Amino acid sequence: MEIRDLTAFIGSEIAGVTYEDLQRPEIFGLVHDALNRRELIVVRGLDITPEQQIALARKIGEPVPFHNPRYRHPRYPEILVSSNVVKADKPIGLARVGNYWHQDGSFLKDPEAYTFLHGVDVPQTSGHTLFANACDVYDRLPDKWKSTIDGRTAVHTNAKRVRVTEKHVGLSVAELRAVVEADAHFTEHPLVRRDAFTGRSYVYGTPERLHSVTGLDAHGKEAYFAQLDGLIQDPEHIYTHRWTPLDLVVWKSATTFHAATAVEPGHHRTVHRVSIAAR
Numbered sequence: 001m002e003i004r005d006l007t008a009f010i011g012s013e014i015a016g017v018t019y020e021d022l023q024r025p026e027i028f029g030l031v032h033d034a035l036n037r038r039e040l041i042v043v044r045g046l047d048i049t050p051e052q053q054i055a056l057a058r059k060i061g062e063p064v065p066f067h068n069p070r071y072r073h074p075r076y077p078e079i080l081v082s083s084n085v086v087k088a089d090k091p092i093g094l095a096r097v098g099n100y101w102h103q104d105g106s107f108l109k110d111p112e113a114y115t116f117l118h119g120v121d122v123p124q125t126s127g128h129t130l131f132a133n134a135c136d137v138y139d140r141l142p143d144k145w146k147s148t149i150d151g152r153t154a155v156h157t158n159a160k161r162v163r164v165t166e167k168h169v170g171l172s173v174a175e176l177r178a179v180v181e182a183d184a185h186f187t188e189h190p191l192v193r194r195d196a197f198t199g200r201s202y203v204y205g206t207p208e209r210l211h212s213v214t215g216l217d218a219h220g221k222e223a224y225f226a227q228l229d230g231l232i233q234d235p236e237h238i239y240t241h242r243w244t245p246l247d248l249v250v251w252k253s254a255t256t257f258h259a260a261t262a263v264e265p266g267h268h269r270t271v272h273r274v275s276i277a278a279r
């Protein structure tokens, strides 16, 4: 087995390891430790079944089934099928999961702790996943902003990215907004948190998921969002995961910002996602 840093600021890549190797506590311990220290790990080309993906996730925590049963794997409710494939006129999964910068589940009171994504059928020239380290973003915030956000909370929501469906046809935009907001989650969290493993401070929340920042007016909020977006999307501080077949990518939900990029027309992309609550 080989473990190397993917970038200076996030991620470790693990190569030359099999599912059987990962059953050995000393090997799994190294991988788990790399995940906690580096926020993100990539295990290249790991040929595992859905049961084995769930079993690996269970070594760290309890799987949390995806909230919408429609996109759960038909035999394994722990797995969300994230896919653009349509079979017999039926989508086999949910398309365009996380196609904007976010931290998983931040609009929930108790977000999942880790996400395990397995590249079951992945294109190699598009459909990459971008990652940034929320601790690194905090470190790069100008002091003026660090003191502005210190001690503040923010309201997170999924309302900005709720999908329009058949049930919304015929509504006016104002009615649509009211219906979406009535169904959406709104949850308050501190803007700056500390990672239990590394002890590093990190920024919690992205513009796409933040409804308001307590004590900042519209102008202050926009200025913070612009500052935050600039830091998150700085190309020098983004790791682009270019999928190769059967990669297993695992990240800490709170401390990684990530975004899925578009899939080229005509290409298939299916990934299996298991998210877990920490023990």
Ligand SMILES: O=C(O)CCC(=O)C(=O)O
Residues within 6 Å of the ligand: 082, 097, 098, 099, 104, 115, 117, 127, 128, 129, 258, 259, 260, 261, 271, 273
């Ligand atoms: O499919 C991807 O590249 C990542 C999607 C995402 O944000 C997630 O699964 O949490």
Ligand SMILES: [Fe+2]
Residues within 6 Å of the ligand: 098, 102, 103, 104, 258
């Ligand atoms: Fe995500």
